[in-house]
Amino acid sequence: MPPSPTGSLCTQCGLCCDGTLFGRVELLLADDADGLKAQGFRIVAGSKPRFAQPCPALSQDCTCRIYAQRPQQCRAFDCALLLRVQSGETGVEAAERLIRRTRKQSARVRQLLEALGDRSTALPLSQRFSRLRRRLETEAEGDRKGSEERWELFAELTLAVHELQRQLRQEFYP
Template sequence: MNISTEYSADAASRLCAACGMCCDGTMFQIVRMQPGEVPAELGKLGLKIRCRDGEYYMEQPCSALREKRCTVYEQRPVRCRLFNCQQLGRVERGETTESEAMTMIVETRALVEKVRGLIEQSGLREDGQALVERYERVASTPVNQALEPELVAVREELDEVMRKLKLRLNREFRLPPNSH
């Protein structure tokens, strides 16, 4: 491993440990299993493996994530091994610095926490579902302005912050379609 590759791996490790959004239900709702993976083996690791229409997938947030670290890193699913967010790619290609990527992560995590707080203010407690599922449950529940006027402003702010978060995740973290 040369110095730049070694630095890149160390930077990726630091950035991932500060982020965790690809595993905590922020970026994804599910991770599809790949050919050759044995769902039962992954299930034995404590991963929440489900099957729908003959397709196996792992639910997010990942049950192996503890304090933004993977507890089954060496045995993690193939898709997890292959995924590098845009921030990691940009640092690796020298398009941004580790410090700039870290700032982007910190700012985005603040948006995530704001969304979570507004979801709770809307009456939905943390329940282990992916963030977008929780948001959609809140958004699909009507608010009666006469009975719950305080929720109208909370819902408007939630919609605005969630829109910003989705845009940020798509522009700065998720890979563009057909880029794999």
């Protein structure tokens, strides 16, 4: 059987595992929460046990280190782009271009977060952005002067986040 083109797309992407599309993975009864804990996952208990993204099992090469034991939610998820490629509506090269563009936008958001002092790389992007906004607003209450440059950078970040969300909505969310 030839290698699946959609499998090669995922190993160029990783956006559904790295905290760009989602903030967490919820576990179901069929999932081995203890096994995941033993592998270093921080499982948050509750009616819906979960772990946060970026996922610790995501490798640099965008493969999943626990592929055979990955949670049900991961097994069930195919993004809209993948489905369009599977149906023949979108070609593989066009999909690769979209993935490259969105990964670049995600990297731009991370770069701007870092430039504004956010180093919480273990959190999903949406949470990093919200926390940073709250922090800047709190700081601004005490220091209205001298923060103009930071607000300009924050405005740039806000635009970058909106553009990223637009691309995710248009191409990736099912």
